[in-house]
Structures are given as C-alpha cells and as structure tokens.
Amino acid sequence: MESFAQAVGADAIGLINLIVAAAQNATMHRKNCEQVAGHVRMIGNLLEKLKLTYLRSFPATGEPLDGLEEALRKALDMVESCREKSYLYVLAMGWTVVYQFREIQDEIDRYLKLVPLISVVHEYQIQNLKESLQAIEDDHREYTLDEEEMEAQSVILKRDRTKRDAIILEKSLSRQYPELKFREALQEEKEKLHVELQKSQVKNDIKQCCVIEHLIEVTEHVVNAPPEKNLSLNADAQYVTASKSSHGASGLQSEDQAKSEWQADLFDCCAEPCLSVFLKHFLLSNP
Template sequence: MATWEQIGELANISQLTGLNALQLISLVVQSANAARTHKRNCRRFAKHLTLISNLLQQLNVPELRDRAETREPLERLEEAIKRGYALVEACGKRSFLYMLAMGWSVAYEFKRVQDEIDRCLKIVPLISLVHSKHAVEKLERIEKDQCEYTLDEEDKKVQEVILDRDPSKNHSSVLEKSLSRSYPDLPFTQALEKEKEKLQSELHRSQANLDTSHSEVIHHLLQVTHGVAHCENERDYQKQDRDINCSRKGLSRYDEWSSDLLGCCEEPSLCFRTFFYPCGTFSRVATVAKNRYISSGEACNDLMAYSCCLSCCCYTCCVRRKLRQKFHIRGGFCDDFLSHLLCCCCALVQEWREVEIRSSSMGPEDTKVSPPDSQYMES
C-alpha cells in the first residue's frame, strides 16, 4: 500500500501556512471539482468536509486559536485537512495513469485521512464549546456520514489495462478513451505527451526516495504510453495509406468516357448544331483542352488551314488527346484518330458532353480557362 509521502505532496502543505480550517475546506472543495482521477472519492471527501465546515461556522475559529486548550486540537485538525487537500490535489495534478495504478491505495488513503479528521474533531475541548442544538445535530450528521471510498468500474478496467504486462491494441483503445476523457481540452497525442512528462516527474520522485517498487511500476507505465503512441502512429500510417488509396481512386474514377461515342443522338439539338456548325462546338472543346480561350473564328481558321494539308483529322484528334489527358481518360492516339476519322461530329459531341459532365461534378475552378488576350480597336 502506498504511503502518504508517495501519494500526497508534502510540499503543498507548507504553502497553506496561515489558512484556517474553513479556508482549507474551501480549497478542498474547489480542488475536488477539478480532479481528473478518483473523482467520486474526491467529491465524497469534499462533501464530508463541507459538513464539518457547517459545524465550524457555528464557532468562532479565531477565538479558538487564541485559547491554549483549543489551539493544539484545532491545529491538528487543520494539519489533517491539509493532508486531505494535498491528496485531492494529487488526483487533479499528478499523473492520471499513476494515480489509477495506485488504485485502492488512494481509496484507503481517503478513508484514513477522513478518520483522522473526525478524530481531531471529537477532541473534548473543542466539542465542549458547542452549545446550540443545531450544532449538535450537525455533529451527529458528521458522525453518521461514513463514506465508502472505492474505485469506479471504469477506473477498475483502466487499472487492469495499465497493469497488464502484455497490453494489446484493444488496451490502446481503452487508454485513448480514458485519456481523452481526462484531458478534454487536449488532442489525444498532446494528452499522451503530458502524461509522459508527469510520469517522468513521478519516476524522479520515486528514485529520489529510493523507492524501487514504485519505480518499477512507473517504468511499466512509461512503456504503456510508448506502446499506445506506437499504436497511434501505426493508425495514422494506415489512415494515410487509406487516404492515398482514396485519392488514387478519385483520380481514376473518371477513367472512361462518361458518354458513348455513338450516343450523340441522346442530345439531338447538340448533335444538329455540331453537324451544321462544327467550329462552334470544336472551339468550346479546344478552349477547355488547351486552357485558353479559342473563338469560333480562330477554330474555323485552324480547321481550314489543316484541311489544306489533308491533316484536319490529325489536328482535331490532338485536341481530343489533350482533353483526355486533362480529365485522366484512358485511350491512345490511334483511338483518338479513329474516332475523328469515322465520325468527327460524334467525337465532338462526346467531347463536349464530357466537358459539361466534368464541369458540373468538379466545379468551375477545375475547368477554368485563361481569358483571351487584350484586344484593341484599330483607329
């Protein structure tokens, strides 16, 4: 079982010099509300001290300190309350894993400190000054308030996990849940680092006291935190792999044409416009493929120029190839050439329908084109 020096911070007691019992109890109540571990035990202890505070408010505490017959018992009571404060404070500021590993030792320490406080309260010179009926009733209520200090079921599970010499990944999930609940304002990785720092402080304290048994426990707890960190890193790597795979799938999601080459009849109006005025449809396709504005007139001039050297089909299939590369669509130069050779109108309709589908699914920022060059009117 852990001793008082191993659980409570004796250094904290020296900082409470000059505070009376009522002020000390107020500090205990505040500290109990901020406890990270043994929360129920801390609140039970604070509730018991609140009953004592209600009794002491019936007395003139400064006057009791001036009297020789009550000064020493009152000081003993205050010292016991200080030890209780240090115990509650340890549940809030010391290592979460260490305090859970102490487990029942902390619960027994709460009971021991409460019994000590109750004994100091029953000292005859102090009690003899209680004359009112309400004060007597409060004293009886204190005597009947025999708190049972124990461990919560959740704390028992976590204690079994951290004391297990062969922790598994399931243990890692339990610890992650507990640490996240204990440090609600911190991400899990930062909470884990904070625990490591506190465990290192606990280790230095135990080594300074030449306490080998507690040093071994703390060494084990540090190994547990390293294991949890390893599992967390492994989970991050797996998540990164999944993200990469998802991104690859996203890139290859449109690996085929969204519409069939011979499906131009599904949009008769577009098919007729392209048949009678191919330069209009081709200019819009070329604008997206080349990522710069191409007017219908420019497209018509290019088509006429390439027609003179009998390579109009080669020019249009090159534009189709650029469009395929832009949208990551499978195919080759021969496929592009044959598509425009067999039916240039069908190929242009398929290409423009693909542009419209991609524009609606990816958003305008993915299909934006450069504006035309500045134009000037000749005088």
C-alpha cells in the same frame, strides 16, 4: 500550486474552502474528491457557527485544532494531486489512493473528536451542537473506484495489450485530455511520469520506480505494434534488466521469477481483495 500558497497560514475554515474548490477542479477520482469535500463542508458549517477565534482562546482546544488543520492540509494535497499528477500513475495506484481518502477522513474525524467543543460553548445551543457532531460522525462516505477506472487500470497493469486494450486506454485518456490527440496525451503523461519517477528515485522507493517505469513503457509502446498483434511492452528479461540496471542492481533473473516479482509490485497498488483476485487471474492468464 496556487492553493499551496493560500494554504500556508490558513485556518480550518480556509482550508475547507480550498478543499471544496479543488474538488470541483479534480480530473481524477472526482467522486472521491467530492465525497471528502462534502464531509469537510459539514465540519466547516459547524466551525463557522462556533467561531474559530473563540475556540482558539481556550488552551484545551488549541492543540486538537492544530491537528485538525494539519489533517485538512493532507486532504487538500490529496485532492490537488487528483488534478496535477500523472493520470496513469494515479490510475495504477488505484485502491491505494482510495484507502488514502478513507484514512484522511478518519484522521480528520479523530481530531475533531479531540476538540472539547461542548465544554467551551456558551452561545451556541448544546442540543444543536450534539446533533451536528453526531451527523458528522454518522457521515460514512464511500470511497471507491468506478468500473471505467478499474477497466483502464487492468489495461495499464498488463504486460501485453491487445488492440482492444489500446482502444480502452485511448478512450480513458480522451476523457482526461479532451483537447489532445492520443499520441499527444501519451507524451503529456510520459513527461508527468518522469517527474514522479524522479521523486521516487529521491526517496529510493524501488517498487514505485518499477511501477512508474512500467507506465512509461506503456506510453512509449502501446501504439507501436501492428493492429493484428498484441501491443506489447519489451520482453520479460529486457524489462527486468532495464528496471534493475536503473537502480544499480546486478545479475539476471529467470523469466518466472522476474514475472512473479513484477506482479507482486503491481498487486501492492491494488490492495482491494476482489480486485487483487481479478488482476492475478487476468495477469497469470497472459504469460
């Protein structure tokens, strides 16, 4: 990642510039990326007026500035992931990603409040400083999923998909991969998902592994069924057996128990209450 090399040793203003640039290239959660970029841009404007080298000369500001820069690096990683990661994976994570955007802004603002700016400023007018800080504090950004993202998410989280679902998925992928055919886009996603699967296996994150394996199944089977039938994944028992065997688990589960656990794994990725209720109704109505 080019910006990773640039981020090493970068100060807060440099990191903010990287975040703004990365947000312009984001292909997923674009609105959320633009929101966080807009917020940190306000902070950058303030820091440029105060001059970071000047702030660094005060012992009381050094540690909070280090924390601020670390939070900005997290924001940069988050925005970059909205360009490089698997589209289906980020889509499945849904509200988890939204919450991460919210948490990152809160963390950035917490560290900014810890910097005793007013006590070290002499050349900059105190009143202007107070107004700038208040504007940043009042800048409550809205991070969410749009309707198209929620519709596509509901499709990939289903175990059995209709022809209409496949059309929704194709439309969604065509926006992400405008130069690729549907099957080519699915293959691209499959390769990215295998990368995510390896990372989750290294972390021994079984729930994430199960979700990613489900998404890999989506890329493999969404277009294989005849048009008049459901575009279905493997049978319940087959899916659970495959998931369990890949993580060293033994024994078979009942179909109801397997389905319940599978749904619980996916609901963890959709923590927004209104969406959870919708998905539970949606999935439970498709036995």
